[in-house]
Amino acid sequence: MKMETALERLREKGYKRTKQRERMLEIFTNQDQYIAAKDILKTFQEDFPGVSYDTIYRNLYLLTDEEILEATELGGEKHFRLSCDTHGHHHHFICTACGKTKSIEFCPMDKVQDNLQGYDIENHKFEIYGKCPACS
Amino acid sequence: MKMETALERLREKGYKRTKQRERMLEIFTNQDQYIAAKDILKTFQEDFPGVSYDTIYRNLYLLTDEEILEATELGGEKHFRLSCDTHGHHHHFICTACGKTKSIEFCPMDKVQDNLQGYDIENHKFEIYGKCPACS
DNA sequence: GAATTAATTCGTAATCATTATTATTTACAA
DNA sequence: TTGTAAATAATAATGATTACGAATTAATTC
Known part of the structure; x- marks a missing residue:
């Protein structure tokens, strides 16, 4: 999924466009892999040193609810990846x-x-x- | 899987037959369902009021390694069920x-x-x- | 562009499942 | 029955996730 598609989908639903959400989507863009929540946090802190856990988890779940991200559980930790919308269910x-x-x-x-x-x-x-x- | 089959398998491998392990197998017997580790603990405490977390988790993993139990992760918690050995992989x-x-x-x-x-x-x-x- | 307002984020603490540790107890074999 | 390694109890620590009030910010309206 393209970053713009995702941002547009959020806008339609009335969600605000924040720097944090943009950055989060950026992290997932062009990554064909599942990433652990804690790794998202780590990457995030490079740009937002004071980012809170709340922001990370709330947005990961929001994006998952909006089907922008896919979630799975690997080794006891929640992992996320950008949803692929180019082809059907797989x-x-x-x-x-x-x-x-x-x-x-x-x-x-x-x-x-x-x-x-x-x-x-x-x-x-x-x-x-x-x-x-x-x-x- | 029958309880006796499981106990026999443990004996072969040289593991000791403890009251705790017997009780744990008993809990799983005839249960066609996955049970959360914490629920095992709860049931266990009825007979062993002072049972330690260590005992629960160590034995759940031991039994899983020995393919007596099957494990899966549901809603962020580890769940276990008695392995079915009556038919093949499924x-x-x-x-x-x-x-x-x-x-x-x-x-x-x-x-x-x-x-x-x-x-x-x-x-x-x-x-x-x-x-x-x-x-x- | 300033004021308004609800959404969002921050800072921090709490929760909860799981893992780790050390002393004590127990099953089993010699 | 005694010795010994394995197993358990009691408890603390860890680590991911969740919770929450206070502060900030994006978007809307004037």
Whole structure:
């Protein structure tokens, strides 16, 4: 997703355009990887030495709610990445060494719906972990 | 998995048979659901009022390493369930209301291997979340 | 452009799950 | 039954996340 697309989406919803939000989006731009909240904080502090935890977490969740970011939990910590809106629904291979991801253009949900008659499906997670070619 | 199978597996590896480990396995027996570590602790305290965190976590991880338990992370907390060894590799639907699970006899990995040439796959996660018939 | 106002951020403390540590106890084997 | 390594208890520390009142700021209106 382009930074401008994200900012526009926020504007439409009436959210203010703050330096902090711009910077946060900037950090995610062109990063094909999940980043831990604490690493966002660390990067953030370079430009905003006094940034508060509140700002980091509130905005990460806001951006996730607005589907600008995608969230997942890796090793007990919340990680975030810019949502890919260029293609449809998909999943990711995630490198456990460098954190980089590769899109998997396949969703297993089609294959399992039949076995879940009567179940109210709200969500699903399909992630593959390992080492990318560069790290292995 | 039967409780006796689990105890036997521990014995083979030279682990001691303690009242705490027996009780822990008992808690998981016949529970088709993921249980949070803190809930294990709570149940445990009924029989072992002075049980330490250390005992809980050490044994949960030990049993997971020995493939007696399966672990997953739900809502930022580690959850565990007795491993099903009656049938092969599979995945789970997990009810977000009651925590009960249903086996999904399908693994999407077959479908995606081709797209991951050169990637060293270590692990994967496929979970479906929602409400089971009883809760929906 | 100044005033208004609600949203946002800061500064800091609290919470909560998990991990670590040391002394004590226990299972098991010789 | 005794010795010994393993396991547990009791407690403290850690670290990510959440909470909250005070101060600041973006956007709107005049």
